[in-house]
Amino acid sequence: MEQLERIASLIGDASRMKMLWSLLDGRAYTATELSIVADASRQSTSMHLSKLVDAGLLKVNSQGRHKYYSFARQEIAYAIEAMSVLMPPPTQVSPVKPQPIKYCRTCYDHMAGSIGVKLLDRLVERHYLILEDDTPAITETGKKFFHDLGIDTMELLSLKRPFARACLDWSERRFHLAGSLGNVLLKKLLEEDWVRRVANSRALVITAKGKQCFLEVLGLAV
Amino acid sequence: MEQLERIASLIGDASRMKMLWSLLDGRAYTATELSIVADASRQSTSMHLSKLVDAGLLKVNSQGRHKYYSFARQEIAYAIEAMSVLMPPPTQVSPVKPQPIKYCRTCYDHMAGSIGVKLLDRLVERHYLILEDDTPAITETGKKFFHDLGIDTMELLSLKRPFARACLDWSERRFHLAGSLGNVLLKKLLEEDWVRRVANSRALVITAKGKQCFLEVLGLAV
DNA sequence: GGGACGATTCAATCTATCATGAACTGTCCG
DNA sequence: CGGACAGTTCATGATAGATTGAATCGTCCC
Numbered sequence: 001m002e003q004l005e006r007i008a009s010l011i012g013d014a015s016r017m018k019m020l021w022s023l024l025d026g027r028a029y030t031a032t033e034l035s036i037v038a039d040a041s042r043q044s045t046s047m048h049l050s051k052l053v054d055a056g057l058l059k060v061n062s063q064g065r066h067k068y069y070s071f072a073r074q075e076i077a078y079a080i081e082a083m084s085v086l087m088p089p090p091t092q093v094s095p096v097k098p099q100p101i102k103y104c105r106t107c108y109d110h111m112a113g114s115i116g117v118k119l120l121d122r123l124v125e126r127h128y129l130i131l132e133d134d135t136p137a138i139t140e141t142g143k144k145f146f147h148d149l150g151i152d153t154m155e156l157l158s159l160k161r162p163f164a165r166a167c168l169d170w171s172e173r174r175f176h177l178a179g180s181l182g183n184v185l186l187k188k189l190l191e192e193d194w195v196r197r198v199a200n201s202r203a204l205v206i207t208a209k210g211k212q213c214f215l216e217v218l219g220l221a222v
Numbered sequence: 223m224e225q226l227e228r229i230a231s232l233i234g235d236a237s238r239m240k241m242l243w244s245l246l247d248g249r250a251y252t253a254t255e256l257s258i259v260a261d262a263s264r265q266s267t268s269m270h271l272s273k274l275v276d277a278g279l280l281k282v283n284s285q286g287r288h289k290y291y292s293f294a295r296q297e298i299a300y301a302i303e304a305m306s307v308l309m310p311p312p313t314q315v316s317p318v319k320p321q322p323i324k325y326c327r328t329c330y331d332h333m334a335g336s337i338g339v340k341l342l343d344r345l346v347e348r349h350y351l352i353l354e355d356d357t358p359a360i361t362e363t364g365k366k367f368f369h370d371l372g373i374d375t376m377e378l379l380s381l382k383r384p385f386a387r388a389c390l391d392w393s394e395r396r397f398h399l400a401g402s403l404g405n406v407l408l409k410k411l412l413e414e415d416w417v418r419r420v421a422n423s424r425a426l427v428i429t430a431k432g433k434q435c436f437l438e439v440l441g442l443a444v
Numbered sequence: 445g446g447g448a449c450g451a452t453t454c455a456a457t458c459t460a461t462c463a464t465g466a467a468c469t470g471t472c473c474g
Numbered sequence: 475c476g477g478a479c480a481g482t483t484c485a486t487g488a489t490a491g492a493t494t495g496a497a498t499c500g501t502c503c504c
Contacts, residue, residue, distance in 0.1 A: 001243065003309040005236040011305070012234015013462085014227040021223065031481060044463055046482055057308065065471040065480050075307050082304035083233070085297050086279065087225040235492080253451060266493055268452050287450050287501040 010055055011083070015040045016048050019069075020057075020080050027174055028061065028068035061134065110167070110182030111189070111204070115222060120166065120177045122218050129164065129177075136164040136177065146181075149217075151188055156180045232277050233305070237262045238270050241291075242279075242302050249396055250283065250290035283356065331405045332389070333417075333426070337444060338398030342388065344440050345399070351386065358386040358399065368403075371439075373410055378402045 018038040035045035052058040059072040071077055123129045128142030146153045157163050159180050167178035189195050194210030214220040240260040257267035274280040281294040293299055345351045350364030368375045379385050381402050389400035411417050416432030428444055436442040
């Protein structure tokens with residue numbers, strides 16, 4: 001009960017509500033970006049965000065000098081959505097802002113962009129990987145899956161390099177698969193010609209074969 | 223957006239949250255009762271309640287010198303529930319307080335108690351009646367339904383007495399059917415021996431026949 | 445009528461909390 | 475290294491909003 005009051009009062013602030021509202025799209029935003037959408041100073045935004053993190057509503061990921069904030073759990077989004085239906089005049093959903101999508105590209109040595117994000121989402125959805133505190137761990141069925149793709153996960157686990165990491169994507173603002181698993185997966189997909197590198201660019205193109213394989217193997221329409 | 227902030231800030235107050243939390247059981251409470259659960263003075267409670275009513279979160283029904291407050295719409299309860307799952311330690315649902323149920327009894331000349339409440343609920347659920355601003359209106363299928371029970375609703379509609387009213391029940395704190403329709407319905411059920419009066423009391427007992435009929439005719443297990 | 449009681453209103457406080465400005469930490473990059 | 479930038483911390487105001495006491499209104503019931 002006391003907890004509920006605390007959470008309620010946290011949500012019951014105009015600035016914080018604006019931030020939470022922005023985060024509803026499921027992406028991660030930096031503190032400065034949130035200060036802009038909330039129309040508040042950087043200092044007070046920092047204060048608000050730390051309160052939200054303390055209460056377990058948001059989580060934060062450091063990426064260089066940036067800090068990316070996102071919902072700590074799905075339930076937060078549900079609660080905000082439930083509240084939004086209380087608004088008397090449902091003045092239509094705010095127009096979707098067209099956003100330049102970085103569809104498919106590499107991030108250092110692994111796949112990023114919306115494909116990278118969808119890929120990780122799907123791997124988790126199918127329980128090939130399990131996210132533990134944003135660090136992906138492989139399951140038994142996952143080992144089998146990667147083995148069928150021709151990837152020996154046992155070997156990767158013995159490397160010094162982290163086996164798998166969830167890397168925050170600067171364009172999608174969501175996680176994609178990094179670490180040695182992400183690296184090997186990219187190499188495999190290039191090798192199998194699911195995707196090809198574009199000259200002098202980090203962009204990738206998906207081949208016709210890749211399109212079909214993503215659908216067949218992972219149920220991903222790309 | 224602005225509306226959402228307003229609603230959020232309304233919910234984000236300890237006193238108001240306590241009141242809303244109490245109202246989650248779907249019953250109506252008086253201002254004084256809510257001031258007790260919220261541990262606030264009568265004056266400030268009154269202020270809080272008027273704010274909640276103005277915002278369309280609560281509705282109020284006057285009953286003599288009492289004012290009964292309850293959720294204006296179901297969505298309010300959903301939102302509160304959605305928030306409640308955000309509490310970090312799900313310290314079990316608060317123990318259900320045993321409440322003395324006034325199961326089945328009359329209220330002046332119609333049925334009240336939990337049966338009366340369930341009855342109205344079911345009639346509305348089956349679209350025999352439609353609640354418009356807490357005043358029940360009869361539908362075409364409703365006319366047929368009551369006709370099959372041997373009740374001529376056309377005749378009732380021509381009387382001076384209000385055809386149907388939603389009467390707030392002091393024990394259930396929810397609405398039951400009053401007005402001439404409620405009156406005739408009780409008379410019919412007594413006549414048909416679904417229920418019987420208890421001597422020197424407003425209590426009613428449901429007969430074996432009544433039990434079966436409530437189930438068959440209205441799908442009500444009593 | 446008259447007292448008891450539920451509920452509200454109003455003006456006068458009081459207080460929790462948000463915003464602000466200045467200073468500081470840590471990262472990036474030429 | 476040194477400047478630019480992201481983010482935070484701290485002490486100091488500023489203020490919205492809650493609380494309180496006194497007064498008022500309406501209903502109930504003897």
